[in-house]
Amino acid sequence: MARPNFNVQVAAVRQLTERVREFLLISVDGSPLPSYSAGSHIALHTHSPARGLIVRHYSLVGGADLQDDARDTYRIAVQREDHAGGSAHIHASFEVGTRLQIGPPTNNFPLDRRDQNVLLIAGGIGITPIFSMARSLARRRCD
Ligand SMILES: Cc1cc2nc3c(=O)[nH]c(=O)nc-3n(C[C@H](O)[C@H](O)[C@H](O)COP(=O)(O)OP(=O)(O)OC[C@H]3O[C@@H](n4cnc5c(N)ncnc54)[C@H](O)[C@@H]3O)c2cc1C
Structure with a gap:
């Protein structure tokens, strides 16, 4: 059975580099989003007037530094590609x-x-999934 999608909204935007922007996504109704393991990604569904439905995949960064995000928050970092949709x-x-x-x-x-x-x-x-893996390893005191 297909797993349902979630309604979220952008809660914060941060420019990380010239081409990479971070987006904090929170659930629209404030309920917790599903928990996930380091290295996970989500499918993001959005509509462009020019292209219609766009579905792209983005890794969950998981938090800032060693701090995990709240349970109603996902953090992604999107690189702007040239010529891209x-x-x-x-x-x-x-x-x-x-x-x-x-x-x-x-x-x-x-x-x-x-x-x-x-x-x-x-x-x-490609650092985006690795970032949450590094946090997981540091928390478990692995080398
Ligand atoms: C599991 C997974 C995790 C991912 N995690 C991340 C992540 O954390 N962050 C992230 O930024 N991305 C991530 N991606 C990639 C992301 O899903 C998209 O593929 C990416 O954002 C590019 O999508 P786009 O629609 O902008 O590019 P598209 O329009 O699909 O274009 C793809 C590439 O083709 C080139 N191109 C397109 N048209 C032309 C043309 N006419 N001439 C020349 N070149 C052209 C573009 O420059 C681009 O490099 C992930 C992908 C997967 C599968």
């Missing part, structure tokens, strides 16, 4: 209060919690 639309139109739908978190790449020594390698925007 989805990320450019998100950068151009998402502001505090923008409403959208997201799918439930999925993890295709979970950490093996038995590992004590872990080497994480990421390039560019």
